[in-house]
Amino acid sequence: MRRGAWAAAILLAAALLGWRAARRSPPVPVPGPEARSRLALLEEILASRDDNDPRLDREFAGLSAEEKALFRAAYAARPRERLNERGTIVYLLGRNLTAPEDWAFLREVAAEPPCLSLADCSKAAAAAGEHGDEVTLAYPSLVALRQAHRAAAEGASPSEARSVLEAARTSKAPAVTRLARALAPGFDKKAP
Numbered sequence: 001m002r003r004g005a006w007a008a009a010i011l012l013a014a015a016l017l018g019w020r021a022a023r024r025s026p027p028v029p030v031p032g033p034e035a036r037s038r039l040a041l042l043e044e045i046l047a048s049r050d051d052n053d054p055r056l057d058r059e060f061a062g063l064s065a066e067e068k069a070l071f072r073a074a075y076a077a078r079p080r081e082r083l084n085e086r087g088t089i090v091y092l093l094g095r096n097l098t099a100p101e102d103w104a105f106l107r108e109v110a111a112e113p114p115c116l117s118l119a120d121c122s123k124a125a126a127a128a129g130e131h132g133d134e135v136t137l138a139y140p141s142l143v144a145l146r147q148a149h150r151a152a153a154e155g156a157s158p159s160e161a162r163s164v165l166e167a168a169r170t171s172k173a174p175a176v177t178r179l180a181r182a183l184a185p186g187f188d189k190k191a192p
Helices: 003-024 033-048 065-077 083-094 100-110 139-153 158-169 174-187
Strands: none
Touching (some): 033 083, 065 100, 083 100, 158 174
């Protein structure tokens, strides 16, 4: 899908989220220029398919609440089969865990139903090569769990980090539950 179509999809998702939120809370302001600029940069990097782009580590530290909300909307707007793009968004949001909604997002991702094939997450693969390995198919959930583990090791909210681990333990994706078992002891360690 072209970048313009992605931008339209993201704006539509943001509008739908805003509409749903407006039914329950005060109106959400239109994203400011800095938030839109960071989202545009993210879209540019994702379109390049270069997940080693150094800007991922340099340009996305200290995301504002507004920017994180836009990134979550971008995640939700992407087809589930865009596993690498979705995992990259989870990685960036997982480096900016400052509010309860940040942790809630990681919990939701960690507990997502498994993707069944690269061609269509809702259906088992029909042809060889469409299936993908179980790590690839669970990539966003694995990234969410790894980011929670990293945050716990750095001393961030132990109860929130543990809640992501608990969500991962309930996953139907074998790769996620295996990683949750392997990382569980690290959620109890305190930062030095």
